Amino acid sequence: MEQHLSQYRVFYAVARTGNISHAAKELYISQPAISKSISKLEENLGVTLFKRSSRGVTLTVEGQVLYNHVSSAFATLDRGESELKRIKNFNIGQIRFGVSNTLCKYVLLPYLKDFIEESPHIRILVNSQDTAHSLSAIENQQIDIGLIAEPKNRKNLYFYPLMNITDTFVCTRAYLDNLKIREGENCNIFECGTILMLDRKNMTRMYIDSYFAEHGIEPRQVLETNTLDLLISFAKTGLGIGCAVREFVKDELADGTLIEIPVQDAIPSRTIGFAWNPAGETKTMQQFLSFIRSTNAPTM
Structure with a gap:
């Protein structure tokens, strides 16, 4: 001008x-x-x-x-x-979150519900993305806080752990009974059953693939989905044995809709939590993080 x-x-x-x-x-x-x-x-x-x-x-x-x-x-x-x-x-500010669809539904939303009740004027932005993209976005300050599995290399990021999650295999009682009738009482579920898994770009899938490789497991028939909700729905419908997070199907396990199939070598649990770049920390972020530290774990 x-x-x-x-x-x-x-x-x-x-x-x-x-x-x-x-x-x-x-x-x-x-x-x-x-x-x-x-x-x-x-x-x-x-x-x-x-x-x-x-x-x-x-x-x-x-x-x-x-x-x-x-x-x-x-x-x-x-x-x-x-x-x-x-x-x-x-006292209006904004927080930009990066989180996968699964962690958003089962973990972030319960926290946000209580936080917004306490601070209703803060603007919340949520980017649906995988852990790798969230980590990159945090480092470049394109988002403020990521809800992710604890990274092996935190670099300059801060990480606040929320909870441990455990991957497990679930299906309906009818599916397992029919599988045993068809393939035998002692059949190997990974050789005989249809294994429901998230797609290969998903960090959880990568984690499970590493577990499979470590223990010499090679599922013969895999049905892939891109969301955990869809995977759980497939398992509840009786389409196969789903690889799900135990904490996210606890209601289905409690009421018998799904049953858990134990494996010989338990899958190690993972820690999920909030990660952020301290160089870009704002007063609004501090307010949210203070709320997280002071609140009880969300109801799952």
Whole structure:
């Protein structure tokens, strides 16, 4: 912008009031100063902005074009100032979360429900993404907090553990009974059954694949889904044996909808929690993290 903002503010006031005297009173400056500013702006732009008369001033065609843009700009500035006042008056801030669909539903949402009840004016943004993307976004300060499995290499990130989760295999009683009738009482579920798993891009799938490789397990028939909810639904329908998180199917295990199939070598548990970059820590983030530290674990 080649001209000073103050010249546009003067132009805006004169155009809106249609009177140099009224604009001078509004801006608390003298009429000669108003006229000088307008003349300077017209000189710099090389156009005439106002038609002068004894009754006041009116915009020329060129002046109307400029006014349309200037009025939009000042309206945007006014909205910005109002938003800042609102943030100050209501203690409004924002937090950008990165989290997978599964952890969002089963872990983050219960925390957010209680946090929003306590701090209703804070803006919450949630990016649905896998752990790898969340870690990268935290490091680059594209999100504020990630809900992830504890990374092996934290680099410069802080990590606050929330809970341990355990992967397990579940299916319906009917599916397991029919599998044993068809394949024999002592059949190997990984050789005889349909194993329901998340797709290979998922961090949980990568973790389970590492477990399989370590223990020489090679499922013969795999049915993949891209969400844990869909995987659990497939298992409840009797389509196969699902690799799920025990803590996220505890209701189904409790009421008998699903049963757990023990394996010879238990799958090591994982720790999930909140990770963030301390270099980008804001007061609003501190408020949320303080809430997390002081609250009980969410109801699962």
